[in-house]
Amino acid sequence: MPAKASRRKNKRNPLKVKKLKIKKKAKEQSLGVTRLVRKYWRQRYDLFSRYDEGIELDEEGWYSVTPECIAVRHAERSEGGVVVDCFTGCGGNAIQFAAMGNHVIAIDIDPLKVALAYNNAVVYGVEDYIEFIVGDFFQLAPSLKGDIVFLSPPWGGPSYIQSQKFMLDMLKPKDGWSLFQAAQRITPNIIMFLPRNVDIDQVAQLSWLSSPPLDVEIEENYVGGNRKAITAYFGDATN
């Protein structure tokens, strides 16, 4: 039957449309796509262009991974040195930093995230350039060395956008000031990935935690014309 005719038939046959919807839902469920992540699953190729080659994410990973085109922008600020990715998650940023020729120290407190990040790094063929560590960034920070520190802390789940202004003390697991100070012990060259509704004045004030104040550059990040996030670059990570 020609495609047009079959579509017309579906329109007239609500039972068939319902069956198709149930089939689609079953397929999504078999892929671990829960109600919460359905919206993000539709954006899977924005998150990882090689999604179909074996990328794996847990529920938090779906809504917290950095979209690939933004992760590439972050990585473009590095110069083939050592990058400390303090909140690696499922590896969206670590993979792009490694692909840019850096040695990446990838830390996450959740062992499952580190396992997923490793799997995803294998998909991109960069696992040999990443040192995967399960641990608490705040405990590890004093012993770490690097040329760039990348901070992509939890924003507190998808509800972050409901606040009119996202304040730095809403970041997890500690406020943005504590986070920035811990990062500064490693290097002043810091990249911080933040919600699009973050209070920009507060972000700029972070540069004053250093004396003399660090250079700071703030960038808006878009995916497909939609404003997704804000990135703040400090020290030599600025352009």
Ligand SMILES: C[S@@+](CC[C@H](N)C(=O)[O-])C[C@H]1O[C@@H](n2cnc3c(N)ncnc32)[C@H](O)[C@@H]1O
């Ligand atoms: C927003 S996600 C990172 C996403 C990552 N940039 C990506 O593209 O996949 C934040 C991660 O921080 C981790 N995390 C939370 N507290 C931590 C801590 N104290 N030390 C290290 N990682 C932590 C969480 O397990 C979560 O995976």
